[in-house]
Amino acid sequence: MKISNPVLPGFNADPSMIRVGDTYYIANSTFEWFPGVRLHESQDMIHWSLIPSPLTRPEQIDMRGVPSSGGVWAPDLSYADGKFWLVYSNISMVDGAFKDGTNYLVTAEDIRGPWSDPIRLNFTGFDASLFHDDDGRKYLVQQTWDFREYHHPFDGITLTEFDTSTMTLKPETARTIWRGTKAKLVEGPHLYKINGYYYLFCAEGGTVYTHQESVARSQTLEAMSFEGMPSNPFITNFDTPDSYLQKQGHGALVNTPSGQWYYASLCARPWHHDNEPAYDPRGWSTLGRETSIQQVEWDDDGWPYIVGGHGGQRYVDAPRDGIATDVPSHHNQHDEFDSHKLDLNWNTLRVPFTEKMGHVGDGELVLHGQGSLRNLFDLSLVARRWQAFNFDSHVYLEFNPTTYMAMAGLTNYYNDFCWSWIYVTWDEKRECRVIDVAQNNRQTYTTFLQDKAIAIPDGISGVWLKTKVRTQSYTYEYSFDGENWHEIPVQLDAALLSDEYVNQTYGGFFTGAFVGLACVDVSGYRADARFKHFDYKEQNDTL
CATH class of the missing domain: 2.115.10.20 (Glycosyl hydrolase domain; family 43)
Structure with a gap:
């Protein structure tokens, strides 16, 4: 052994x-x-x-x-x-x-x-x-x-x-x-x-x-x-x-x-x-x-x-006197959010998961919109570690914002300086919900689709959001039915979510990349996002 x-x-x-x-x-x-x-x-x-x-x-x-x-x-x-x-x-x-x-x-x-x-x-x-x-x-x-x-x-x-x-x-x-x-x-x-x-x-x-x-x-x-x-x-x-x-x-x-x-x-x-x-x-x-x-x-x-x-x-x-340990794989995760406690793989930032942040159980994780993903005090983010260089992760999201200041979605996150996400928000010009992708690279926040953000059709109660991580880069996708997926034409450099990249400008480079679920409402009205059917599945590794 x-x-x-x-x-x-x-x-x-x-x-x-x-x-x-x-x-x-x-x-x-x-x-x-x-x-x-x-x-x-x-x-x-x-x-x-x-x-x-x-x-x-x-x-x-x-x-x-x-x-x-x-x-x-x-x-x-x-x-x-x-x-x-x-x-x-x-x-x-x-x-x-x-x-x-x-x-x-x-x-x-x-x-x-x-x-x-x-x-x-x-x-x-x-x-x-x-x-x-x-x-x-x-x-x-x-x-x-x-x-x-x-x-x-x-x-x-x-x-x-x-x-x-x-x-x-x-x-x-x-x-x-x-x-x-x-x-x-x-x-x-x-x-x-x-x-x-x-x-x-x-x-x-x-x-x-x-x-x-x-x-x-x-x-x-x-x-x-x-x-x-x-x-x-x-x-x-x-x-x-x-x-x-x-x-x-x-x-x-x-x-x-x-x-x-x-x-x-x-x-x-x-x-x-x-x-x-x-x-x-x-x-x-x-x-x-x-x-x-x-x-x-x-x-x-x-x-x-x-x-x-x-x-x-x-x-x-391995030790010659070791006792064979039967351990279920923890590298893949599927969460239907049936339990009223978060799975051990989930983590929050700086504070425990409480009613201020949201609640879990009965088939959904509800997050109340708080500060941005740069916030060090009040943040609604639940995330798990990247544990492979190649993985797919998706989630179903129900979210009905009425302002562009309210956003919810799927994030790849290293720290408050370096992260990106695919998210649902409100487009006040088109008067509809839209899907967009944004990245925070140190002090620069970039919204990629802007006025070409994907409009969510009327009558669609929720959307599926996905990320595909492939060692050097990663992408985001969306679906309106959970079967037909559409890749957003934005390929992001995974190096921005690494210890070495963070170390170039900041003395704290000690953690690692996470994939997570987040809800932001900087208007202060705490819009609710409902997440269901989360999945994290490793693909063939390249290293």
Whole structure:
């Protein structure tokens, strides 16, 4: 049996993997998307089931107004003392010298909850993790952010003892234990105690094509006591540009019941336009940062290494003691909206799905028109990840606007800067509903059909809207009967929905493309849109 990487395709970044008994769990970053922290479980490391997220209440994570790629950064999942511990950041600034935010802790006896209200820890820096030592003491390990312009902003790894009797940190114990290698940008620390050594795994090089993971160790937790592994980096694709997987680095180590070791890492799979070189730029990652798993062994000096080389492998031997996991495919999705709860694949931005946004059940998803798709506060958008380079997605929409300020439709969305959609609105000159396509490219909004928007005939209660994504580009279609489809002659560049494109002008490029359903009414009268029969179906991949 083989692990096929990535094991979690589509935006599933910064994996924190643990094992409890014979079950493995992975927690991933969600940034501004709600609910906070994405969880999967498996017993064979091959097949993974999506399970409910731990941060489902605004009291646990308040992201209203946070910038794109703010919010939940690098959660750390651990298990000790008969319960699960989850540390996470809520980052409120992305660009510039400051990275304002707060680190929190929640706990649960069952991975499916209920999860506690949050305990405020500190900030100091992001990517915080909780280390449970074998003597019962606990420590917060975190990247340290230095805002001073005359210092490097990544100021090493800080260790601070956590007092379980008061559930607070002891700031007087804080010390820097390692400053990383020459690659700089040391972050994402995870600490392990193995055979008498404390092993520190850290990401370096930035979460781009220079990304890597480095390892250091020490026999104590004293300040600056850690020495780097002579063969660092532990994993990287900086020098393997032809590898199927790229950007591997930030992740977590886990062992199996029989003593095998594995490492879960973020990764990416970039593609190129036909007229672009393969290496510079290395490509466009529309699926964002995904999760891969590599096998780990140890050398005679007690240092870890990736089996097959530090570039990793697409196919990896699965644990010999894994328990076959029967998992229904979550890559395709058909939703009739019969349930009064959103399917686990759906996400909203910054806030939970409540009656202010709409309601679901009895065969429809109703969205109340709120702000534009650039709005960071009041937005009616329900979306799911792109998890393949090629897919079709369609939905049936009933919407009766009376002003051009009211719009509803199907969107392909990266963040508030970069998105497009096919939508229904009102044409006041023709006095009828119309279908149009528009794109927001950074600060420029372009309506493609304008006065040639497709008129919806009288007597048509609703329309079918579709998108076809084909790796490098995507299109939109419409139908009045659900059988005869008409392609709108606008082909859009998928690169605009990639990490690399966003990174050209903005410091928060950490998520991935989504396909979703949205209703906008900037007139303020909250026009209702009714969505039915949503479908997301993957086609043959090209990568």
